[in-house]
Amino acid sequence: MTIEQKLSMALSYKGISQSELARRINTTPQNLNQKVKRNTLTKEELEQIAEILGGTWRAEFVFDDGTAI
Numbered sequence: 001m002t003i004e005q006k007l008s009m010a011l012s013y014k015g016i017s018q019s020e021l022a023r024r025i026n027t028t029p030q031n032l033n034q035k036v037k038r039n040t041l042t043k044e045e046l047e048q049i050a051e052i053l054g055g056t057w058r059a060e061f062v063f064d065d066g067t068a069i
Contacts, residue, residue: 004036007049009069010061014053024052 022032050057
């Protein structure tokens with residue numbers, strides 16, 4: 001599964017749009033979309049995204065209830 005697919009599933013799971021996520025990480029939706037499409041999100045960015053979503057990043061999103069995406 002690609003990072004793009006994992007991120008999409010994690011956002012859906014948490015009920016947050018990619019545009020809202022972009023706002024929360026202080027970037028534009030266009031910039032975030034390009035990083036996702038090009039698969040250029042850094043480990044630090046993925047960790048920040050996971051934290052914002054209420055999970056952790058371990059090459060996957062892991063939530064408090066044990067759900068891993």
